[in-house]
Amino acid sequence: MNKGKQATLFQSWGQKKKDIRSDNKVISDVIDLCEGLDEDDDELLAEAMERSLHDYSDDGGHTVNGGHEGPSDVCNISIGAESFPVSTQGLTQRNVPPGFDRVAGKLWIYPTNYSVREYQYNIVGKALLKNTMVTLPTGLGKTFIAAVVMYNFYQWYPQGKVVFMAPTKPLVAQQIEACYNIMGIPQEDTAEMTGTMAPTERRRVWVEKRVFFLTPQVIMNDLSRGTCPAVDVRCLVIDEAHKATGNHAYCQVVRELIKYTTEFRVLALSATPGGDIKAVQQVLANLLISHIELRTEESPDIKPYSHERKVEKIVVPLGDELTSVKKKYVQILDVTVNKLKRHGVIYNRDTTSFSKFLILKAREDFRQNPPPNLQRNNYGMVEGDFALALSLYHGFELLQLHGSRSLFNYLDGILHGDKGYGRTKTELLRNPDFNDLMDLLREKFAPPDCRPSQSSKKPLVTGHPKMEKLEQVVLDHFNTFNSGDGETRVMIFSQYRDSVSEITNILKQHHPLVKVMSFIGQSSAGKSTKGFTQKEQLKVMKDFREGGYNTLVSTCVGEEGLDIGDVDLIVCFDAHKSPIRLVQRMGRTGRKREGRIVMLVTEGKEEQIYNQSQYSKKSIHKAILNSAKTLHFYQNNPAMVPDDWTPKCHKMFITVSKKFKPTKAASTSNMNKITSMLSSHGNLPKQNRKKLSGRQNSLHHTTNGKLPKHD
Template sequence: MNAPKQTTLFTSWGPRENHGTHECDVEFEDDDIDDEELFAAAMALDNNQFDEGTRLTTLDPNLLTPSRKGNDVHDEILPGFDISAGNLWIYPTNYPVRDYQFNIVQQSLFKNTMVTLPTGLGKTFIAAVVMYNFYRWYPQGKIAFMAPTKPLVAQQIEACYNIMGIPREHTAEMTGSMVPSERLKAWKNKRVFFLTPQVLMNDLNRGAAVADQLKCLVIDEAHKALGNHAYCQVVRELSKYTRQFRILALSATPGCDIKGVQQVLNTLLISHVEIRTEDSIDIQPYVHQRKVDKIVVKLDDTMMCIKSQYLEIIAVYVNRLTKNHVLYNRSITSHSKFMILKAREEFRCNPPPNIKSKIQQGSIEGDFAMCISLYHGYDLLLQHGMKSLYSFLQSLIDGSKGTSRARSELGRNQNFNSLLESLHEQCGSTELNQCVISHPKMKKLQDIVVEHFNQFEQDKHTHGSGTRIMIFSQYRDSVQDITSMLDKHKPMVRVMSFIGQASAGKSTKGFTQKEQLRVVKAFREGGYNTLVSTCVGEEGLDIGDVDLIICYDAHKSPIRLVQRMGRTGRKRQGRIVMLVTEGKEESIYNQSQYNRKSIHRLMNGTKSLQLYSQNARMVPRGIHPVVHKMHITVDKWQPKTLSKRKQSSTRNTANITSFLSKGKTKIKDRWALTDQELEYWTTHYKCSSQVPHIPTGGRFMSLSQKSEPLVSK
C-alpha cells in the first residue's frame, strides 16, 4: 500500500497556462511521474540548462526535478534578475506568522507600497523580508534601507539581520561620520546598505553609488518625504537614471492631513497603500488595550497673573499691525504664531496701498517679527510654565535669540521689565531645583508617576518584576525640569533625560549618538525606569516595553501623537495620559485627534488619493514566484566593536534550514546526503559569499508547510 504523498520543499516545473501578465498569477499541476525517473533527471540536469520558462508546480514526496517546456518563452528579460531564484519568494517562520504581515509582504514585493502600521506591529519585519527576497532575486543588485537618524540606522541593521540573516559580509552601515573613500569601497564590495538619506544622496551625486544598481529602496519614517527633504532628493535622483527599482515606504502615520499624504505618495512613486489602525480586524489579536486619559489642567492664580501681564506686552505690537491694516482685528488670545506668519507672507506679497515707504515697511516687518517671537513665548507659558517663558525672554535680552531691535524695544517697555522681574523672583534663582514646579501640569505629572509606581508595587506579583514610564515634552527646558523634579523620588523613580544631538547654547549640550544608544539600552534593560524625552524618542528607536506614556504637551500634528502613543501596549495593557492646559492647548489636542481619524478614514477608502500608475515590474513576465514558508536560523548578532580576528572566527551567515522528510539528522555537515547529492547541492544551491541561492532540486529536503501560489486580487 502506497503511503500518502507529502509535499516537499521545492516542486518540479510543469506547463504553464496563460492567465494574463500579472506577476503574481500562478497555477499548480500534479505530475504523477515515477520516483526513480524524477530523481535520475534531477541528478543529470545542470543548473545552467534550466529554461527561462521553468516554474514551480507540485512534486513527488521524495524526489524533485525541473521539467522543461521549450515553447514557454518569457515576454521580457530584466537585467540582473536571477531566473532560478525568481521562482520562489521566501517567508520566515522563525517568527510567528501573522496574516497581515504576510499579506503586506506579498503586495510589497510587486508594487511600490506605503505601509502604515501602528508602532510595534512589525514594519521592520516586513522590510527585512522584502529586502531578503530582492537580495535573492538580484544577486548583483544593491538594496538600501534609509532611516532619518544615525541611531535608527544602527538599530535597523541589527533588527533586519536578526529576522532574515543576510550575511554580515554583504552588509554595510553608512552615516556621515564614515569617510567618502570608505563608502566608495563599501559600494563596490557590499550589497545591502543601512544609511541616512543624506549619505545616499551625496554618494549618488559623486558617483560612488550607481543608481541603476539599486533594486530595492526601503524608506523608514516615510511621512518626512515632503518638500525638499533628503528622501525626496534621493527618489528624484534615482528616477533620472532608472525606474527599475522597488520602493517600500514605512510609517506609523502617513501625514498631518490628506494633502500632505498625497504629496508623500507622489514623491515616493507609491502605487499601493497598506494601512492598518488599532481598529483593523486582522491586527486585533496583536494589539493590547491602551487606555487614553485626557487630563485638563487649569492655570493657578500665579500663572493667570503672569499671563495677563504678558498679553499686555503682546497687545502693543498686535495693535500696531491692526492699525496698519496688515492684521485682522480680533482678540489678542485668538491670534497664533502661525496666523502671524501667514499675515506677514500676505503683506510681503500684497502690501496695503497706504504703506509706500521702505521705512514703514521695515517698521511693520519688525512688528511682525516681534509678534512671532512673543507668541512663541505665550505658547511656552501655557504649555510648559513660567521657567520656560523666563528662559526664552532672557535669550531675547541677552541676544542669543531675537534681534537688536527686539532687545532695545523690550528694554524700554515698562510692562516687560516688570514681568521679567516677577519671573526672576519665581524662577531666576540659581539654587538647584528651586523652581521645578513652574506649571500646574508638573505637579499633576509628579502625582501620576508616584501613584503608578506605588500601584505597581502592590500588584507586582501580577505584572512581573518591572514597569517603565516614558514622558514626552517638546522643549528641553521642560525635560530638564521634569527630570530634576522626579529625581527627588529615588530609588523608586530612577529617571534619565533623553535629548537630541544638537546643542542649544552652553547650558544644554546635546547627546551624542553613543550617549543616546547607551541611554536607550540602559532603559530597555532596567537601569532606569523613567525616561523623559524630547521628540527624539518618538520615532523608530526600540525603547522596549513601556506601561505608561505621559505626554506633557499637545501638538497639532497627528504624527507626533501617534508616534508617542505607539510606545506602549506592545506586550501588555498600557496607559497613555495626555496633560493639556485648559483652553488653547486642549483645543489643539482635540483637533489633532480629529485629523488623525479623518486621515485613516480617507486612506482606507483610497478614492480620494491618486496613486502612481507606472509601477515598475521587478519580476519578468512569465515568472510567477511561489511563496515558501521556512524556518531561518540566524547566528547571534556581533556588534562592530569586535576585533577583526574575532569577527572572522564568528562570521555571521544565515543558515536556511528545513526539516528532512524522514526526521531530523544529527550529521550537521552532510545533512544525511550521499556524496553525489552533497556535491550537487554544493555546486548549484549552497549559499556562497557570491550569489546566495535557495535549493530548487533534490530529494534531501522537505516542506514543513506547503508552498502557496501568489493569487492576484
C-alpha cells in the first residue's frame, strides 16, 4: 500500500495479470460445490468447509482431490458457466492485501433465499475476481448482485471496509435496506452516513463499523480530513456509475483512494454506461474498470426474467395557436441573431436552425479567435448579445417541447425574478414584439391578480397540444384497467418543473379516477417551484407504492434507481438526446408484468432528438460488445485473493431473521445526552466489547446460514 504523489488513472495502470487458466486436462471427478445445495445448510456447508480445507493444503504443498493425493496439483474450479483447471502448487497469499481470511476465502457464498438466476450468478462470479461494470436493464437485479459481492468481501476481509456509494440520499436509504434484506449483513456492522452527521461522529463510525452506505460527497469530505481509513477499503460499489465523468464526486473519490491503495475491488452498476462511446471510456478509466458484464433486453439469459415493454411513439403537431406564438417569438430572436451575424461571430443561416449548443460553440470560438475586424471595445457588447441569445434559445426550446405556458413562466422570471438578468431584461423590454407577445401570454396564463382584468375566472388552459394527448392517454389507461377491476399505476416524466406542475394540475381535475402527485428534486435555488426535501421525497414514494396515489408526475429525480413500485404505463412528455435518460425512464415499467411506454414528441426537432437517442443507444451497445477493439480497460486489476486461488461457490439459504430497522443519524450533542441518561440509570451497554475474530465470524456465517449473534 503506497501513499504518495497522485498519478493519473491511466498512469497508475500496470501490466495485465497472467490469466489463471491452464491447458492441463480437467479432472472430472472433482466435487462441484455449486450443485444441488439449496437447503439443510448447517450440515451441507459444514461438509463443504471440511472438503475445501482438504482441497488445499495449509502449507502450500500437494493438492488433495476427492480424498486422494494427486501428483498433478490441479483442481477443477467452476465460476459461472465455465470450468477450468487451476494449479494449487505453492499456494500462498502473495499479492493479496493484508487481512484476507484464508478459511472464509476458500468459498464464496451465493444466496438461494431469492430465485437463482443464471445471469446474476455468472456476473457475481466475475465481479468477485475483477473490477467490473455491470450493465443491466432496470429492474433485473443490480442491487442483488451488489449485495452478494459486498457480503463475500465482508466475509473474506473481517477487518476490511465495504463501501456502497449512491448519488442521492433517498437512494442511499433505499439501498441499505435492500442489501440487508438480501444477504443480512448484521446491522451492528452497517452504517448509513450523511452530511448531517457531525464529522466527529463519522470519525467514530468509520472505526467501529465495517459496511457503509453513503453519497460520494460524504466519503470525499472524510478522505480529505483523513478520517476515512482509506487503506482498509476492500470493496467499493458505485451505483448509477454512468455519472462518473469529468470531475464528478465519484471520480474524486477513486482518485483520492488510489493515493493510499489500489488494493480494493470496484463494482460499478448502471442501466446504461454512458451517453456515447467517449463517455463510456471515461467511466471505465475513472472507475478502474477491467471487465464489463453487459446484458440487454434481447440477451438470451435475460429474456425469461424481463417482461415485454411496448414502446409507442406519438407524434403531436405543433398546432395553429402554438405555431402563431412560435412565429412571433422567432421575430424576437431575429433581432439578436442579426446583431451577432453583423459582428461576424456566427454563420449566416436561418434563425430557427440555431440552438443553445450552437450558440455556446460560437461564443467559445469567438473568445478563442475573435474576428480581426471587430474592435476590442465591442467585445463586451458581443458577449452581452451571446448571453441574450442563449436565454432566448432556451425559451425557444421550452416553447417547442413544453408549450407557451412554460415559455411565459420563463420569460416572466427574467423580467421579475431575482436572477439579475440586467441587460437581458433591458434589451427585451425595448423590443415591441416582445412586449406584444408577453401581453398575449399574460392574458392567457398569468394568475388572476396579475391580469389587467379580473372580471371572470379563466378556466385551466393548456400550453401545448401534447397536454391534451397526455390527458387522453392517461384517462384511457385508467378506464381500461378499472373496467377489469385491476389496480394500476402511471408515471409521467417531464424535464422541467413548470411542466410537472401543469400536468399535475390538469390531471387533478379527474380525481378520484386519477390520484396524482408531483415528484421533484431537492434543489430550490433559482427555481420557481420549491424543491422536495429528502423526507418529502421518501413519503411520496411510500404513498405511491402503497396506493395513496396512482399517478406520479416526476422530473429526472424519479428516473434513477429509486424504488417507486410497479408501474404499468410510462408517459415521457419530452424526449432527451441522452440515451441514458431514455433507458432510465423506460426501466420504470415492465418489472413484474407487461408494461407500456408512450413517447410524446412534437413534430419536427423533438422527433429528430428522439430518433437520434434511439440510434445512440444501439451504437453504444454494439461498441461495448466489440469492446476489444473500441475500449481500453484498467490493466492492473487488483488480486483480492492469493495467486492461483479461486474460491469455490457454495449456494445457501440466507435467513434474515430480524426486520431492518432504519437508523437516524444523531448529532454529537444528542448522543452525549443519551449516553449520560443511560449511564445515570445503570443501563449503559458495555464498551469495548470483544468482537468475534475474523475466522470465527466467517465460520459462523458459513456453517448455519443465519445471522451471527454478537455479544
